[in-house]
Amino acid sequence: MKVSITVNGTKQSHEVEPRTLLVHYIREHAKLTGTNIGCDTSSCGACTVHLDGEAVKSCTILAAQVDGGSVTTIEGLAVNGEMHPMQKAFMENHGLQCGYCTPGMVMAAIDLLQENPSPTEDEVRLGLEGNLCRCTGYHNIVKSVLAAATK
Amino acid sequence: MSITEERKTSVLGTRMLRREDPALLTGEAKYTNDLAIPGALHLAVLRSPYAHAKIRSIDTSDAASMPGVVAVYTGKDLLSSWAAPMPCAWPVTPDMKNPAHYPLAVDKACYVGDGVAAVLATSDAAARDALDAIDVVYEPLAAVTDLEAALRDETIIHESIGTNKSYTWNLKVEAKEGAVDEAFKNAAYTVHERYVQQRLIPMAMEPRAVAVVPQPFGGDITIYSATQIPHILKVMTAITAGIPEHQVRVVAPAVGGGFGSKLNVYAEELLCVALSRKHGAPVRWVEERTENTQATIHGRGQIQHIELAADKDGRLTAVRVRLIGDMGAYLQLVTPGVPLLGAFLYAGVYDLPQAYDFSCTSVFTTMTPTDAYRGAGRPEATYAIEVAMDALARKMKIDPFELRQRNYIKREQFFDAKGNQTGYTAFHGLNYDSANHLAAAQKATEIADYAGVRKKQAQQNVPGARKRLGIGMTSYFEMCGLAPSRVLASLNYGAGGWESATVRVLPTSKVQVVTGTSPHGQGHETSWAMIAAEKLGVAPEDVDVLHSDTAIAPLGLDTYGSRSLAVGGLAIAGACDKVIDKARLIAAHQMECAAEDLQFDKGVFSVKGSPEKAVPIAAIAFAAFTAHNLPDGVEPNLEAQYTHDPKNFSWPFGTHVCVVEVDTETGKVDVLKYVAVDDCGNQVNPLIVEGQVHGGVVQGLAQALYEEAVYDSDGNLKTTNLAEYLVPAACDVPPITTDFTVTPSPTNELGVKGIGEAGTIGAASTVMNAVIDALAGLGVTHLDMPASPNNVWKAINAAQGGKQ
Numbered sequence: 001m002k003v004s005i006t007v008n009g010t011k012q013s014h015e016v017e018p019r020t021l022l023v024h025y026i027r028e029h030a031k032l033t034g035t036n037i038g039c040d041t042s043s044c045g046a047c048t049v050h051l052d053g054e055a056v057k058s059c060t061i062l063a064a065q066v067d068g069g070s071v072t073t074i075e076g077l078a079v080n081g082e083m084h085p086m087q088k089a090f091m092e093n094h095g096l097q098c099g100y101c102t103p104g105m106v107m108a109a110i111d112l113l114q115e116n117p118s119p120t121e122d123e124v125r126l127g128l129e130g131n132l133c134r135c136t137g138y139h140n141i142v143k144s145v146l147a148a149a150t151k
Numbered sequence: 152m153s154i155t156e157e158r159k160t161s162v163l164g165t166r167m168l169r170r171e172d173p174a175l176l177t178g179e180a181k182y183t184n185d186l187a188i189p190g191a192l193h194l195a196v197l198r199s200p201y202a203h204a205k206i207r208s209i210d211t212s213d214a215a216s217m218p219g220v221v222a223v224y225t226g227k228d229l230l231s232s233w234a235a236p237m238p239c240a241w242p243v244t245p246d247m248k249n250p251a252h253y254p255l256a257v258d259k260a261c262y263v264g265d266g267v268a269a270v271l272a273t274s275d276a277a278a279r280d281a282l283d284a285i286d287v288v289y290e291p292l293a294a295v296t297d298l299e300a301a302l303r304d305e306t307i308i309h310e311s312i313g314t315n316k317s318y319t320w321n322l323k324v325e326a327k328e329g330a331v332d333e334a335f336k337n338a339a340y341t342v343h344e345r346y347v348q349q350r351l352i353p354m355a356m357e358p359r360a361v362a363v364v365p366q367p368f369g370g371d372i373t374i375y376s377a378t379q380i381p382h383i384l385k386v387m388t389a390i391t392a393g394i395p396e397h398q399v400r401v402v403a404p405a406v407g408g409g410f411g412s413k414l415n416v417y418a419e420e421l422l423c424v425a426l427s428r429k430h431g432a433p434v435r436w437v438e439e440r441t442e443n444t445q446a447t448i449h450g451r452g453q454i455q456h457i458e459l460a461a462d463k464d465g466r467l468t469a470v471r472v473r474l475i476g477d478m479g480a481y482l483q484l485v486t487p488g489v490p491l492l493g494a495f496l497y498a499g500v501y502d503l504p505q506a507y508d509f510s511c512t513s514v515f516t517t518m519t520p521t522d523a524y525r526g527a528g529r530p531e532a533t534y535a536i537e538v539a540m541d542a543l544a545r546k547m548k549i550d551p552f553e554l555r556q557r558n559y560i561k562r563e564q565f566f567d568a569k570g571n572q573t574g575y576t577a578f579h580g581l582n583y584d585s586a587n588h589l590a591a592a593q594k595a596t597e598i599a600d601y602a603g604v605r606k607k608q609a610q611q612n613v614p615g616a617r618k619r620l621g622i623g624m625t626s627y628f629e630m631c632g633l634a635p636s637r638v639l640a641s642l643n644y645g646a647g648g649w650e651s652a653t654v655r656v657l658p659t660s661k662v663q664v665v666t667g668t669s670p671h672g673q674g675h676e677t678s679w680a681m682i683a684a685e686k687l688g689v690a691p692e693d694v695d696v697l698h699s700d701t702a703i704a705p706l707g708l709d710t711y712g713s714r715s716l717a718v719g720g721l722a723i724a725g726a727c728d729k730v731i732d733k734a735r736l737i738a739a740h741q742m743e744c745a746a747e748d749l750q751f752d753k754g755v756f757s758v759k760g761s762p763e764k765a766v767p768i769a770a771i772a773f774a775a776f777t778a779h780n781l782p783d784g785v786e787p788n789l790e791a792q793y794t795h796d797p798k799n800f801s802w803p804f805g806t807h808v809c810v811v812e813v814d815t816e817t818g819k820v821d822v823l824k825y826v827a828v829d830d831c832g833n834q835v836n837p838l839i840v841e842g843q844v845h846g847g848v849v850q851g852l853a854q855a856l857y858e859e860a861v862y863d864s865d866g867n868l869k870t871t872n873l874a875e876y877l878v879p880a881a882c883d884v885p886p887i888t889t890d891f892t893v894t895p896s897p898t899n900e901l902g903v904k905g906i907g908e909a910g911t912i913g914a915a916s917t918v919m920n921a922v923i924d925a926l927a928g929l930g931v932t933h934l935d936m937p938a939s940p941n942n943v944w945k946a947i948n949a950a951q952g953g954k955q
Contacts, residue, residue, distance in 0.1 A: 017276075033185035034178015036407070038356045039440040043873035046356060074178040083176060091172040094842045098672030099175025100356040100407025106176065125881040132873065134356050134408050135672050137849030137910075138881040140842060 003067045007032065008076030016063050022056075023047040025063035026073055034074040034103050038132070045131030048104035049073050055111035057104075057130070074103035077110075086110050086148045095144030097135035105131045109145045118149055162685045163901075166838040169677045171670075180405040183360035183377045184437045191362060191433040192221055194423055195278035197268040197285050198445065199260030202294035202517040202866020203308065206259055206287060209268055214284040219277030221430065223285065224269045226255035232425040234393030237481070238416050240383075240645035241488035247318040250309035250515075252481040254418035254425075260289070261308055261480035262517050263868055264445025266418055271426055271434065294517045294866030298454055298475045301514045308480065308515045317478050317487060319512045322494050324579050326505035334469030334506045338460035342542045348453040348531045349936055350477065350860035352870070353524045354878050355671075357407020358438035359447060363423040367431035373400045376420055379409040380709040381669050383484075383646070385701050387416040392424045403699040406671035410850070411523035412447050413671065414711045415484045419446075444871045449860055450524020452477030453490065457497065457535045460506075465547050465554045469506035472497045472535065476513035479520035486522045487513055491642055492630070492712075493528030495579055499536040500588045500628045500804060501558040505578045517866045523711065525850055526908045529629055530915055537625040537916035538923075545927060550605075551920070552596060555626055559588040572897045574799070581630070581638075583802045584896045584904075586830070588626055591892045592806040595828035596624070598890060599808035612928050617815055621925025624808045625917040631905040632717030632801030648797065650714070651706035652722035654683060654730050655790035658776035660769035662687060662694040664726075667707015668719035669699045673907065674839045675715060681835055682720055682901070686727035687768060688754025706794070713801070713905025716835065721899050722795035729791030734771040737789075740782035741766060741774065801896055801904035805829035807848070807913040811921040815929070818944030820856055820922055822885040829909050830892045833902040837891075840906050845887045847910020853879050854911075855918035857937050877937075926950070 004013040007030045014029040026035050026049065035058060038046035047058040050072040058071075077084035086106050089095065096102040105128065112119065112127040119127060124145045125138070133141060174180040211223035236251040255266045268285050272278035293306040301308075301315045308315055325331055335341060361376040372394065378384055381401040389396035406413065419436045427434040438446065453476050460469040476490045490511040497509060540558075544551035560575055565585050567573045574582040596602075601622060608620040633639075636647035653665040664683045668675055680694035687694075697703050710719075731751055738756040739746040742764060749756045757765035771789065774780065778787035810824040827844050834840045857877040861869040870876035877883075895902025915936065922938045923931060930950035935942055 019276075027185075031187075032178065033181065036182070036357070037184075038358070039873045041440065041872040041874045044356065044440075074176075078177055083173070087176040090176055091168055094169065094838050096172060096175055097674070097842060097846065098356065098408040099171070099180055099405065100182065102175055103178055121886070122882075128881045130880070132356065132878050132880060134354060134410070134850075134878065135846045136842060137845035137847075137887060138884060139845040139849075139887050142881060142886070 001064060003063050005063070005066050006070040008072055018064055020063045021059050022061045022063050022066055023058035026058060026071065032073050032075050036100050036103060038100065043132065045108060046101050046104040048107040048131060050107055050111065055108050074106060085151045089144040089148035093140050093144040093147055095136065095140045101131060101133045105133060105141060109148065112145065113149055121146060162681045162691055163835055164837065167677055167681060167691065167836055169674045171674055171676050182357055182405045182407055183362060183375050186362055186375055186404060188362050188364060188433045188435060191435045192271045192273065192430060193275040193278045194419065194426065194434055194436040195270045195282055196266040196419060197282045198442070199256065199263060199265045199267050201260055201289050201291050202263050203292040204260050204289035205292065206256065206267060207290050208288045210286040211268060213286065214270060214281040217281045217284055219273040220281045221271040221273065223281065226253060226257040226267060229255055229425060230257060233391060235391050237418065238387045238391060238484060239482040239486065241485045241643065243320050243487045243491055243643055244318045247487060248312040248314065248316065249482050250312050254421045262519050263866060264519055265480065269422055271430065275437065294864065296516055296518060296862045296864060296866050298477050298514055298516065301516050302475065302512065308517055315515045317482065317513045317515060319510060320491060322509040322579065324505050324507045330506040331469045331471055331508045334460045338468060339463040340461045340465065340543060340546055341458060342539055342546060343456065343458045344539045344542055346455045346535055346538060347935055348451040348455065348534065350452040350521065351450040351524055351854055351858050352444050352860050352876055353410045353412035353447065353450055354876065355408035355410055355412055358440055358443045359413065359417065359419065360437040361420045361423045362433060362435035363427040364433045365427040365431060371398045371400065372424060372427065373402060374420065374424065375402045375404055377406050377413060378403050379406065379413040379669055379671055379711055381699055381701055382667060382707040382709050384416055384420065388421065388424055391421055400702045403669050409671045410525040411450065411527055411711060414523050415448055440873060441871045444876060445519055445868055448483055448522035449479065449519050450521060451531060452521045453531050455531065455535045457539045459539050459543050461543060465543065465549065465557050467498065467501050467503050467558055470498050470503060471508045474511035476511055477521055478513050478515050479518045480515060481520050483520045483522045486520055488644065489521065489523055489528045491528065493532030495581055495630055496529055496532035496628060497536050499533065500560060500626045502560045503578050507578055518862055525847065526911045527712070529908065530851060530912045533625060533627045533912050534916040538919055541920045541923065542932065545932065552601060552624060555592065556589065559626070560586065562587040562589065574897065582799055583628065584799055584898045585894045586628065586802065586804045587892060587894050588804060591804060591828045591830055592626055594890060594892060595806040595808045595826050598888060599810060599824055599826040601808060604810050619813050619815060619925040621811045621813060621921040622808065623917050623920025623924050624806060625913045625920065626806045627804060627913045629803045629909055629912050630800045631713035631803065631908060632797055633712030633714045634800055635798060636796050646708065648708065648718065649794050650708055650719040650722045651792065651794045652719065652726040653790065653792040654723065654726040656730060656768065656772040658773055660772050662689055663697060664694060664723055665697045665704045666719055666723060667704055667709065668715040669709045671710065673710070673715060678716065678835045678839060679720065679723055682723050683727055686724055687730065688752070713907040716903050717801040717899065717905045718795055718797050720835070720901060720903060721797065722793055724900055725793035725795050726791050729793055730789055733785065733791065734768050734789055736782055736785050737771050737774055738766050797899065799898040803829065803831045803904040803906060803909050805909060805913060807917040809917045809921040811918070811925055813922060813925040813943060815947055818940035818947065820938050820943060822852065822918065825885050826888045827910060827913065828890045828892060829906065830894050831906040831909065832895045832904040833893065835903065841889045843906045844889050844910045847908060848887050848914045849879065849884050851911040851914025852884060852918050855915045855936055855938055857883065859937050
């Protein structure tokens with residue numbers, strides 16, 4: 001079947017199997033590999049992207065369901081070669097180590113601040129509940145998000 | 152900053168942001184499964200649903216005819232592809248039993264997840280679809296999941312060895328024969344504790360992935376793998392697949408965490424190698440998370456008996472340890488060595504006389520093989536001694552911090568009578584390089600307000616109180632920086648412990664550092680550039696760091712065991728010294744002076760006493776490149792390779808303190824405060840050091856509170872995904888207060904020690920001591936990990952005589 005999805009501002013159409021998950025569409029059809037796959041139970045959040053402006057785990061939705069929609073991935077955040085403030089905050093606060101959870105974590109964190117621009121530390125921790133990281137112990141991720149909230 | 156400007160301040164010890172981050176933050180970084188490999192066939196592996204079963208027959212015909220399927224193979228089909236079984240590099244004893252283990256099981260499956268057949272297809276989906284069409288007839292056999300029962304050999308897993316026991320390894324050190332028994336006989340206090348180190352699933356966020364690209368006519372192959380050990384994988388592939396080593400290139404692209412789980416040579420890597428050669432086409436495989444929980448190694452898995460003998464003041468007089476190690480179904484790369492890495496540490500940071508009796512018996516079970524997981528043997532050892540110390544303090548009715556202070560190895564014991572820093576030679580003969588345990592402990596307890604918490608606890612933990620306060624601590628000593636090659640030889644390890652580096656100054660004075668370490672989140676590119684910049688007096692941004700490709704970095708022993716800085720970083724420093732030595736000869740020739748009259752400081756050679764006569768290393772690099780005017784006997788170009796074999800392990804240490812509140816009605820544990828004071832000697836980049844401690848602590852805390860690979864009695868893994876295996880999320884863990892003492896290692900030029908595993912080594916016992924401390928007043932003296940609400944509630948209920 002054919003789906004048309006706007007990815008990072010560019011509308012594209014692809015022929016896909018009906019069972020194609022959005023994350024596979026992004027990685028294999030749109031050829032954007034920044035969105036990672038970390039589990040098969042929608043638990044880890046590594047594949048989090050923005051769909052029509054809101055964070056979704058792209059393994060929980062079929063590409064077909066997104067037909068006509070607009071997706072932003074980690075590759076779509078930088079503007080004119082300048083990283084998004086959340087990306088910068090992660091860098092400045094050592095909010096990543098191996099980087100595998102990072103794209104999803106950054107997308108989730110941006111969504112969190114859209115909903116709650118000045119969260120408390122507890123609200124950040126709770127808000128990122130759906131995104132797992134094995135390297136950082138979350139300490140510097142939380143610090144990064146709180147720092148981004150002040151910008 | 153250009154190379155010729157004088158740098159005023161040191162680069163080492165600064166909180167430099169990581170150069171790795173922009174690529175990782177923007178999706179630019181390529182992990183193995185991100186690589187575009189045209190024409191690649193996809194591998195999928197059919198895995199045994201039984202823990203222990205004979206394979207009666209496998210019918211692959213239906214699968215082979217499915218759309219997109221190229222071929223289907225069984226273990227028997229591929230047996231002739233292997234020159235040797237899968238490697239175990241650590242035969243810990245001469246009589247260790249190591250049954251042959253092939254990438255696909257041949258006659259029987261020995262754990263749920265054991266590969267029994269492989270499909271190659273034109274897409275990953277087609278390959279996985281075809282797995283369902285393979286018809287395997289199994290004859291199920293009894294599962295073996297209980298370590299003590301396994302030792303009774305009622306069900307033998309590997310008939311070829313006739314027993315489930317793999318080996319027994321002993322470390323008995325007595326000042327005179329019978330010293331241990333004597334000490335226990337004369338002890339004022341003894342404790343005998345039994346602890347279970349539950350199996351853990353390492354769960355790196357990136358599942359494993361591999362892609363092998365062959366050159367069908369040239370014979371070379373390139374292996375791209377999500378591995379910590381490209382160099383070891385190269386050697387082992389040559390041996391196992393029978394390919395000349397010089398025709399094997401291994402690349403570890405961006406790797407999404409390892410924690411030991413990617414310190415291995417895996418069946419799927421070898422299957423991709425063999426099948427890519429058979430089909431003359433690239434073959435790739437990516438692991439699903441459910442597969443990861445079954446087919447990637449597990450960690451821990453020990454039953455520990457520890458006995459302490461102490462005199463009337465609580466000073467330790469003997470330690471006796473009996474371990475049973477759960478090897479799982481087969482020995483993977485360093486499976487049998489993991490308990491040995493802890494064997495020297497069951498007296499922890501304490502000044503024990505020569506009265507130590509350690510013995511480990513390791514046993515096969517029908518579960519996923521175990522192997523190194525963050526800390527590997529040392530968190531287990533630290534847990535045993537530190538939780539047992541609290542038990543001893545309870546028995547003596549003294550504060551556990553007081554008991555520790557009576558036993559710490561003292562700072563002055565690391566110096567001889569003349570004040571020379573000789574290190575402390577422990578009862579077993581290993582030399583602890585440097586430490587000040589009391590200082591770290593005082594700092595940690597002050598930050599955590601130990602005395603204040605004790606006061607509050609006395610007020611809060613009254614009879615009937617629902618929420619009880621507890622405080623726990625751990626003082627640890629870690630044996631890492633693996634390792635002096637001669638010591639590894641004495642432990643029968645199959646390789647050395649050196650690390651290699653090449654440093655070259657390019658004609659335009661930019662610097663390339665080539666390292667044999669293979670980072671997967673540790674920020675080596677940043678830290679190694681800092682070391683070379685400091686040594687050569689150049690700007691860190693002028694230094695590039697190359698790694699993780701055996702064609703670019705042919706020599707190396709990779710990244711594990713907190714070795715990268717303590718061994719690999721020193722190799723870089725040594726290579727820089729050789730570069731400087733060579734540059735000095737060229738500078739002296741240019742300046743018409745003797746080499747020994749030149750001093751080198753901040754990137755500039757100058758004549759001692761006449762600083763106006765100076766030449767920067769940049770100019771020397773260009774002169775070495777043009778080679779127009781070099782002294783006789785000096786080769787062109789400015790490059791040097793150095794291999795560092797450490798003189799000693801590195802011995803980081805520290806004290807962690809944790810404060811918890813336990814809800815006695817629900818059994819839920821809330822961590823109110825976690826303080827880690829670690830000492831890894833001099834720090835190259837404190838930002839990265841803190842990050843390593845945060846992550847390490849949370850992995851240890853997760854063992855204490857959340858994680859456990861649960862098997863049922865039929866050998867089925869019940870925790871096969873991230874919904875069932877509780878890797879904590881941000882809301883499940885506290886902020887971590889990190890602080891440090893700095894006791895440089897005297898055994899290396901940089902004064903550094905490792906930090907990658909320290910947090911994990913200190914954390915589990917710290918949290919458990921706090922939880923038990925909270926509940927001690929209710930009669931709880933023992934609690935199995937994880938201290939889940941269920942386990943805590945049951946312990947309280949049992950202590951209260953089932954009345955709750």
